[in-house]
Amino acid sequence: MDIRTAQICKSVVNFEIEVKSSSGKETYKVIYGRVPQNLKLTYAYEYGWSCTCKGFTYHGKCKHIEVGKQSRCGWNEECSPTFGYEEKCPGCGGPMESIQVSV
Ligand SMILES: [Zn+2]
Numbered sequence: 078m079d080i081r082t083a084q085i086c087k088s089v090v091n092f093e094i095e096v097k098s099s100s101g102k103e104t105y106k107v108i109y110g111r112v113p114q115n116l117k118l119t120y121a122y123e124y125g126w127s128c129t130c131k132g133f134t135y136h137g138k139c140k141h142i143e144v145g146k147q148s149r150c151g152w153n154e155e156c157s158p159t160f161g162y163e164e165k166c167p168g169c170g171g172p173m174e175s176i177q178v179s180v
C-alpha cells in the first residue's frame with residue numbers, strides 16, 4: 078500500500094454558507110465538515126452537514142442543507158484525471174486542499 082498526496086477542493090472537507098430563511102429575515106449558517114464520531118477513537122471522524130436553524134436542531138434535517146449541497150463544489154481529482162497541480166479549484170475557483178490517500 079502506497080501513500081500519495083491528492084488534491085481536492087477545500088469544500089469537500091470544509092464548507093460553510095449562509096442561507097436566508099424563506100421570510101428573508103434570518104440568516105442561517107450551513108456547515109459541512111468533520112464531526113467527532115466516537116470520542117474514544119479520536120481519529121474517527123464522520124463528515125456531515127449541520128445548520129443553525131431550529132428545524133435542524135429538532136429534526137436533524139432542513140431545506141437549508143439542500144441549498145448548501147447545491148452550492149458546494151465538491152471537486153476532487155477523479156473529476157479530472159489529467160489534472161496537474163493547481164492553486165485554485167477548477168470547479169469553483171476556491172482554495173485547494175491536499176490530502177493523504179492510500180492507493
Ligand atoms: Zn436549516
Ligand SMILES: [Zn+2]
Binds near residue numbers: 086151167
Ligand atoms: Zn471547488
